[in-house]
Amino acid sequence: MRFLRQNGSPITAIAWSPDGTTLTAGTEDGVIHFWKLPEGAEGTPIRAEEAVEALAFSPDGGFLAASREGGMVAVRELETGTEDRRQPHEIGARGLAWTSEGRLVSAGWDGKVNRWNAALTIPGGGVKMSMPSARDLPRPATCLCATAPGSTLFVLGTNGAGVLFLDTADGVLTTAAQTDLPVFAVAAAGTMEEDGLELRWLAFGDAAGAVHIQGQEESTPKDRYAVLTGHTWTVYGAGFTPDGNRLATCSADGTVRLWDVPGKRELAALRHGKAAVLALAVAPDGMTVATGSEDGSVVLWDLADV
Numbered sequence: 001m002r003f004l005r006q007n008g009s010p011i012t013a014i015a016w017s018p019d020g021t022t023l024t025a026g027t028e029d030g031v032i033h034f035w036k037l038p039e040g041a042e043g044t045p046i047r048a049e050e051a052v053e054a055l056a057f058s059p060d061g062g063f064l065a066a067s068r069e070g071g072m073v074a075v076r077e078l079e080t081g082t083e084d085r086r087q088p089h090e091i092g093a094r095g096l097a098w099t100s101e102g103r104l105v106s107a108g109w110d111g112k113v114n115r116w117n118a119a120l121t122i123p124g125g126g127v128k129m130s131m132p133s134a135r136d137l138p139r140p141a142t143c144l145c146a147t148a149p150g151s152t153l154f155v156l157g158t159n160g161a162g163v164l165f166l167d168t169a170d171g172v173l174t175t176a177a178q179t180d181l182p183v184f185a186v187a188a189a190g191t192m193e194e195d196g197l198e199l200r201w202l203a204f205g206d207a208a209g210a211v212h213i214q215g216q217e218e219s220t221p222k223d224r225y226a227v228l229t230g231h232t233w234t235v236y237g238a239g240f241t242p243d244g245n246r247l248a249t250c251s252a253d254g255t256v257r258l259w260d261v262p263g264k265r266e267l268a269a270l271r272h273g274k275a276a277v278l279a280l281a282v283a284p285d286g287m288t289v290a291t292g293s294e295d296g297s298v299v300l301w302d303l304a305d306v
Helices: none
Strands: 002-005 011-016 022-027 031-036 052-057 063-068 073-077 082-084 095-098 101-105 114-121 128-136 141-146 153-158 164-165 170-177 183-192 196-206 211-214 226-228 235-240 246-251 256-260 265-270 277-282 288-293 297-300
Touching: 011 052, 011 256, 011 277, 022 170, 022 288, 022 297, 031 052, 031 063, 052 095, 063 095, 063 101, 073 101, 095 153, 095 183, 101 141, 128 277, 141 183, 153 170, 153 183, 153 196, 170 196, 183 246, 196 235, 211 246, 226 277
Parallel strands: 183 235, 235 277
Antiparallel strands: 002 297, 011 022, 022 031, 052 063, 063 073, 073 082, 095 101, 101 114, 114 128, 141 153, 153 164, 164 170, 183 196, 196 211, 211 226, 235 246, 246 256, 256 265, 277 288, 288 297
């Protein structure tokens, strides 16, 4: 366990750069912090003015997307500091993710999902955004993740409509998993093969603390591969290691848990205090989990120690 930050405003979002050398975390009081790793040196923070709801690096690591509590989405070119801001949502965009070709997907508590064209190479550098497609969701969106690098299929968690698949190529929504409880964490372990997407696992955490794991076609509870118990309160974050064999989750109960997915069992329950753990991201190499908590702490967990 290694602390990058030990107190302050609650951490509401966290993300790794694609090369694993930069970690960023957003706070409830509207600040985005950066650390260079493995040294842990803190960079110059960005003042976001409102609580940060979600963070996502572009596939090349050159741009950072951040959503804010009031519904604004901003994309910043990290080298130049130039930024384009838009207001696609009436209230916070709880989910942000990039497609492999540099399009940004935002999903909001207002029940809307947008796909953005981010022009990442304009004269003089910088970024310019336009929104070519938008659609309504059946219920508010709570979280979002990609199924695999290069895939157009994304996973949406909702407040009341279960878990949905969104294909950004055509905007089609389909049911991924049925549940009556709000879902605040989703994760997927997939790869793109010659014949298309191979989705090994889909995981989601619910408001009661259960962690559900299933295959691509197992949408109903009776078909689910596993329902893992251990958390005693809402699951707020989830992420697979690259091989799909381990899943990390965090919860309002103050714990970070690591699961053996094929074995359907808990490997470790980690804790550094009593504060709710609100955000989690697995490093690209799968060796470290970063978490952010309600007490303002940012912690790195070395999975080699587990």
